[in-house]
Amino acid sequence: MHNHAVSSDVPYLFNDVATQAISEVTFIISLPPGVSITQVSASLANISSNGSAIAVEDNNECDSFTSPCHEFATCDNLPGVFECFCKAGFVPEDSLQTRGDLVCLDVDECLESSICDILSSQCTNTPGSYFCDCLVGFEPLLGANDSCSDINECDIDICDHYGEHGKCTNTFGSYFCSCETGYYLHPTTGMCQELLQCTAFKNVKGLVSNLLNDIATNGNASDSE
Ligand SMILES: [Ca+2]
Ligand SMILES: [Ca+2]
Known part of the structure; x- marks a missing residue:
């Protein structure tokens, strides 16, 4: 009653x-x-x-060409009245506001630190939503919204310019090229070359070897060397 x-x-x-x-x-x-x-x-x-x-x-007020509700609100027609509700991703500016007074504000999802993985992506707020942009070195993970995975750059022979003795190492968010053990990166060619004992060292090694041979053969070192 x-x-x-x-x-x-x-x-x-x-x-x-x-x-x-x-x-x-x-x-x-x-x-x-x-x-x-x-x-x-x-x-x-x-x-x-x-x-x-x-x-x-x-x-039906909601049928009118211009909705009586805020641009980010839906209109719900009721007998004799209508009501406005904020769409997903928006919240009422004032919870006491109803119907045509209702103003809906975007939720800044990026304020929530866990919304995007900060190691692999950056959050961008949009009206009613947000998205996670993958950082350089990462790509969107198929089938998983808002997630990025490391790009394995070594899959595309990215270190080929180091030559046949170069090698690629994938890292989280990046990669690096290096030379196989026993090889070094030649500063001029930019390719991996075999590490050779230097000529001076080889000469000394030869002299010592000859000296040891003389001692073993004659009991002393020869004067000629
Ligand atoms: Ca938003
Ligand atoms: Ca990588």
């Missing part, structure tokens, strides 16, 4: 009275004492009276 003080210049809202829907757009209301049809008819059409109850056809 409803008991409302109704003033003649305040539109009466249908959600304040008992309604009985008889179709999607037509319903019956029982008017409380003192409420006239003109007071409830502001947003209604095709009103017909049946004694103490009236059958009315709701005016």
Whole structure:
């Protein structure tokens, strides 16, 4: 049982009275004492009276070309009224605001540090959503939204310019090229070349070898060397 003080210049809202829907757009209301049809008819059409109850056809405000709700809100038509709800990714600026007053603000998902993996991606906020951009050296992980995986650069022979004795090492977010053991990167050619004992060292080694041979053969070192 409803008991409302109704003033003649305040539109009466249908959600304040008992309604009985008889179709999607037509319903019956029982008017409380003192409420006239003109007071409830502001947003209604095709009103017909049946004694103490009236059958009315709701005016669907949400069907209008310009929504009565905020651009980031959905419109929900109800008997005699409409309601606005913020879309996913938006929150009410003021939780007390309803209907046409409702202003919906974007949620900045990037403020949540765990939303994107900071080691492999960067978060970008968008109206109603966000996305995770993969950092250099990473690529989107197939089948997993917001996730990036390391690119294995070695899969594409990226160190080929080091020559046949170069090798590639993949790392998390990068890679590096180097030479196989026993090879070094020649500063001029930029390719891996075999590490050779230097000529001077080989000469000394030869002299020592000869000396040892002389000692073994003659018991002392020869004067000629
Ligand atoms: Ca957002
Ligand atoms: Ca890598």
